[in-house]
Amino acid sequence: MTPRLTITDATVSYNRVPAVHHLSVTLNSHSLVALVGPNGAGKTTLLKAIAGLVPMETGKVTVHGGNRKNAIAYVPQREAVDWDFPITVRGLAEMGRYPSLGLWRKFGAEDDRIVEESLHVTELEAFADRQIKALSGGQQQRAFLARAWAQQAEIYLLDEPFTGLDRNAQEAFSGALHKLRKSGKLIIASHHDLKSVPELFDHVLLINGELVASGPTSETFTTANIEKTFAMKIFSGSEPHHHHHHEPHAS
Numbered sequence: 001m002t003p004r005l006t007i008t009d010a011t012v013s014y015n016r017v018p019a020v021h022h023l024s025v026t027l028n029s030h031s032l033v034a035l036v037g038p039n040g041a042g043k044t045t046l047l048k049a050i051a052g053l054v055p056m057e058t059g060k061v062t063v064h065g066g067n068r069k070n071a072i073a074y075v076p077q078r079e080a081v082d083w084d085f086p087i088t089v090r091g092l093a094e095m096g097r098y099p100s101l102g103l104w105r106k107f108g109a110e111d112d113r114i115v116e117e118s119l120h121v122t123e124l125e126a127f128a129d130r131q132i133k134a135l136s137g138g139q140q141q142r143a144f145l146a147r148a149w150a151q152q153a154e155i156y157l158l159d160e161p162f163t164g165l166d167r168n169a170q171e172a173f174s175g176a177l178h179k180l181r182k183s184g185k186l187i188i189a190s191h192h193d194l195k196s197v198p199e200l201f202d203h204v205l206l207i208n209g210e211l212v213a214s215g216p217t218s219e220t221f222t223t224a225n226i227e228k229t230f231a232m233k234i235f236s237g238s239e240p241h242h243h244h245h246h247e248p249h250a251s
């Protein structure tokens with residue numbers, strides 16, 4: 001296994017209250033990682049910090065191989081997307097090519113090939129010309145995977161991708177993620193449903209503001225580690241949960 005992503009001493013705060021606290025972890029390519037923790041544990045915050053969408057107070061993110069701009073694809077929670085935006089599945093996938101087009105290069109045969117490949121990998125060929133609002137939840141999620149594939153991302157950051165999918169859609173989406181994993185990608189998905197972690201993910205990253213544990217699901221997703229992850233912050237809410245934090249709340 002080759003390291004794909006190293007996070008070193010990452011701290012992210014909102015109004016000086018740390019949501020992610022001095023977190024360090026290395027994740028490998030060919031991994032499908034469940035990011036698990038209680039409400040407010042900092043899962044979304046960590047994904048956004050990796051994607052460079054929120055600033056880090058301390059620490060750094062190192063991507064091994066690939067340039068960072070295109071190496072990371074962030075897929076937002078489904079409810080954060082405007083599904084009425086008039087775009088087809090193929091159009092969404094094509095958006096993955098735009099960053100690499102720059103100002104002067106036109107969309108070419110190679111771009112078309114990569115877009116078609118993205119629709120193939122995600123099994124969306126039959127839906128390529130559909131508006132994204134006319135898709136099922138699982139197909140919508142896969143359409144975002146297609147865009148990330150077209151971007152030639154190496155790291156896929158997914159926020160709660162399984163939420164709201166029925167059994168069949170979960171299986172289809174899980175199949176698409178396993179394909180990505182086999183082709184060498186690192187996929188990190190925040191995930192709420194503890195029961196389904198072992199069947200869906202081969203690696204777990206347990207956090208509760210700070211790192212609790214990271215490792216292969218079979219070794220790491222233990223009762224002891226789960227209790228440790230969920231016990232500390234049983235009183236979820238906006239309270240700062242680090243005892244050495246003495247800053248007043250910003251007004």
Ligand SMILES: Nc1ncnc2c1ncn2[C@@H]1O[C@H](COP(=O)(O)OP(=O)(O)OP(=O)(O)O)[C@@H](O)[C@H]1O
Binds near residue numbers: 037038041042237238
């Ligand atoms: N924009 C923001 N401004 C202020 N505080 C925020 C902001 N976003 C998140 N927080 C706080 O940071 C902490 C971590 O939030 P985050 O959304 O990362 O957690 P999460 O693990 O994804 O939670 P959930 O499982 O409920 O989605 C929470 O206490 C939250 O209230």
